[in-house]
Amino acid sequence: MQLSPVEVVNTISPEDFKQHYYHPMRPVVIRDLARQWPAYEKWTWSYFKQRVGQQRVALYNNVKSDAYTPINTADDYKTFGEYIDMISQGPAGWRIFLFNIFEHAPELVKDFTWPDHLMKGFVKKYPMLFTGGASSITHMHFDIDLSHILHTQFAGRKRVLLFPHEEQHKLYRKPFEVLSMADFSNYYDPTRSKLDFDKFPAVRQARGYEVVLEHGDTLFMPGGYWHHMEYLDSGFAMSLRALQPSLSGKLNGVWNLFGMRTIDTLMKKTAPKPWYEYKKGKIMRAAARELSA
Secondary structure (H helix, E strand, O other), X not given: OEEEEOXXXXXXXXXXXXXXXXXXXXXXXXXXXXXXXXXXXXXXXXXXXXXXXXXXXXXXXXXXXXXXOOOOOOOEEXXXXXXXXXXXXXXXXXXXXXXXXXXXXXXXXXXXXXXXOOOXXXXXXXXXEEEEOOOOEEEXXXXXXXXXXXXXXXXXXXXXXXXXXXXXXXOOEOOOOOEXXXXXXXXXXXXXXXXXOOOOHHHHHOEEEEEEEOOOXXXXXXXXXXXXEEEOOOEEEEEEEEOOOOHHHHHHXXXXXXHHHHHHHHHHHHOHHHHHHHHHHHHHXXXXXXXXX
């Protein structure tokens, strides 16, 4: 892989953000965007436990999905308080994603400000919390609705690997899915890495970025960007989503949500093995074209 560090700024004007990152579709970390929010100091594990500790949440482990695995199927359930206690005791490969904590504690929306000065189109009904224990992994994927994301880390450190959407065939994207067939787990540590370059040689040619997010860092991920995340410490982050401004961007997101995903779900239920083999063939042929280009 050919990786560059994500650029980091302390503050940025709307004009510079749009010119250098939003329109060119380049990621950037903004260090001070969230520092003036009340959430920067208030949001802690104990603060959340007091407010939504009894809420039952779906948990996800580090096992990568296969031909028989329905997308986004929970591996366990606990109350949020039980989950916090579990991951506070040490490394625990369990995470929660797309948790709309604000439905259960609406007062939390007063703890941050929507950054409308940077971009428009925020889906303000759905700010989402993402949490993980140390060692938990979010496998390589892109967000199905193709929204732009501002992802703010509030606790712990998280390593993030990013690739532009057009690198999809080098990343062995599964047709009709938003997932990579390759396993990028611990890619940065040769003694633990599960990334098999012999099986997935085109990954060597993929050009991307990497960064470690810390408390208060806000990562701008342009719509469609591939991302793989590993929790170095137990932590949580909030994602604010903004729809792409173009009609084509919105329509592609709608197709992914209601067309592509429906077809894949149906085929996984009716003919999982043949469907997997069909997609695997397409993946390998696309990667071979990248290697010979």
